[in-house]
Amino acid sequence: MIQAAYIHIPFCEHICHYCDFNKVYLKGQPVDAYLEALGTEMKQIVEKTPTSSLNSIFVGGGTPTSLNERQLERLCAIIREYLPFFPDIEYTFEANPGDLSQEKLKVLFDGGVNRLSFGVQTFDEELLKKIGRTHNPDDVYESIAKAKKVGFQNINIDLMYSLPNQSIDQLKQTLQRSFALEVTHFSAYSLIIEPKTIFYQLMNKGKLQIPNEDEEAEMYHLLMNEMEKHGYHQYEISNFAKSGYESLHNLTYWNNDEYYGFGAGAHCYVNGVRSSNYGPIKKYINPLESGELPIMDAHVLSEKEKWEEEMFLGLRKVKGVSIERFITKFGKSPLDIFQQKLKELKEKGLLTIENGYIFLTRHGRFLGNEAFEAFLLDE
Numbered sequence: 001m002i003q004a005a006y007i008h009i010p011f012c013e014h015i016c017h018y019c020d021f022n023k024v025y026l027k028g029q030p031v032d033a034y035l036e037a038l039g040t041e042m043k044q045i046v047e048k049t050p051t052s053s054l055n056s057i058f059v060g061g062g063t064p065t066s067l068n069e070r071q072l073e074r075l076c077a078i079i080r081e082y083l084p085f086f087p088d089i090e091y092t093f094e095a096n097p098g099d100l101s102q103e104k105l106k107v108l109f110d111g112g113v114n115r116l117s118f119g120v121q122t123f124d125e126e127l128l129k130k131i132g133r134t135h136n137p138d139d140v141y142e143s144i145a146k147a148k149k150v151g152f153q154n155i156n157i158d159l160m161y162s163l164p165n166q167s168i169d170q171l172k173q174t175l176q177r178s179f180a181l182e183v184t185h186f187s188a189y190s191l192i193i194e195p196k197t198i199f200y201q202l203m204n205k206g207k208l209q210i211p212n213e214d215e216e217a218e219m220y221h222l223l224m225n226e227m228e229k230h231g232y233h234q235y236e237i238s239n240f241a242k243s244g245y246e247s248l249h250n251l252t253y254w255n256n257d258e259y260y261g262f263g264a265g266a267h268c269y270v271n272g273v274r275s276s277n278y279g280p281i282k283k284y285i286n287p288l289e290s291g292e293l294p295i296m297d298a299h300v301l302s303e304k305e306k307w308e309e310e311m312f313l314g315l316r317k318v319k320g321v322s323i324e325r326f327i328t329k330f331g332k333s334p335l336d337i338f339q340q341k342l343k344e345l346k347e348k349g350l351l352t353i354e355n356g357y358i359f360l361t362r363h364g365r366f367l368g369n370e371a372f373e374a375f376l377l378d379e
Contacts (some may be wrong), residue, residue: 001258002049002270003051003257004054004055004057004248004257005057005058006058006259006260006266007059007060008060008262008263009060009067010061011062011066011067012062012066029281030281030285033285034284035074035078037288041262042078042079049271052084056092057083057249059075059093063096065093065096065100066096066099069103072108073107076111077111083260090154090249092113092115092116094118094119095143097139097143097144100146105150109150109151109152113152117187118155120159120178121158121159122159124173125137127163127166130165131164144181154185154245155183156184158187159187159189161188161189161223162216163191164191165209165210166210166219171222172222179230185232185240186241187239187247188223188238190216190220220365221366236251236254236316236318253313254314255314258270264284264294273301274298275296275297276297277296278295303330306329307337307375310330312375314358315372316368320358321357321359322357323356334358342358344374
């Protein structure tokens with residue numbers, strides 16, 4: 001059953017040094033044609049594979065709020081026209097602090113958007129410049145104040161740690177300033193150096209210094225403790241929320257549920273098939289103008305692959321993997337399929353099994369990748 005829809009807007013007014021998402025500079029791009037192509041793709045896909053239980057829509061990028069007011073209004077109209085809306089649907093737009101005028105916020109709010117996700121990353125001005133961000137801390141305060149004034153109550157802030165030359169004190173200060181904003185949700189990720197990014201090039205030239213593993217672990221420990229102290233419970237390795245504000249869209253991925261993916265470079269998981277669209281704008285638009293879908297590749301998951309994904313995605317949740325749900329989905333118990341792996345991870349103190357769930361210990365959250373990789377079965 002398809003639970004969610006992701007919509008990709010690949011346009012940015014600047015490119016951050018760490019970003020490896022599919023994106024292009026906004027200037028000179030066929031934005032209007034892209035939006036109409038999105039509508040065409042949505043119409044075809046939803047007619048082909050309808051759903052009766054969509055619970056979240058997430059518009060990401062790129063920078064969706066780099067669009068002007070007219071384009072945002074058109075995008076919202078297209079989404080409302082082609083995607084099914086249900087009561088209490090979670091409808092999120094990603095935004096950059098400083099991008100959102102009062103007019104843009106009103107367009108989004110009037111279009112049914114009820115959740116915003118701001119890419120703050122840090123409140124340290126020096127670090128913001130190092131990672132290629134163009135906003136400043138004042139922009140964050142102003143944007144969130146405007147959003148609340150328009151009527152937005154559910155607001156997420158994205159934070160990053162283990163940034164170049166970042167200290168524990170810098171992270172502490174960012175967290176304290178973040179908590180003062182009284183938002184409902186935080187996503188906090190350690191920096192990962194990805195290929196085809198500016199940081200990757202700097203690293204290869206020996207010009208990038210980042211915290212070592214011990215320092216990164218200390219930052220994560222601080223993050224978890226401070227979030228708990230300020231009333232944000234950890235429900236996933238990198239996500240923290242006030243009670244009742246857990247992201248339904250995030251949980252779609254970690255629950256290994258199916259979802260639509262629309263737009264250039266978007267990924268989709270429908271009917272047991274994982275597929276991805278062409279990333280370049282023209283390669284995405286051209287097939288749709290000819291009545292075809294812009295799918296670059298598609299992979300039908302084997303039963304074994306579905307078992308693996310259920311485990312390493314589900315273990316990202318603090319609650320872990322439900323044994324009963326696994327049996328209902330696959331007709332077999334993970335305790336049988338992964339008996340040896342579970343035993344090894346329990347002995348290492350990375351994982352435990354209680355009350356019908358398999359979940360990482362607090363120590364295991366620090367070594368999540370080691371635990372996840374253990375569930376890749378040999379052929």
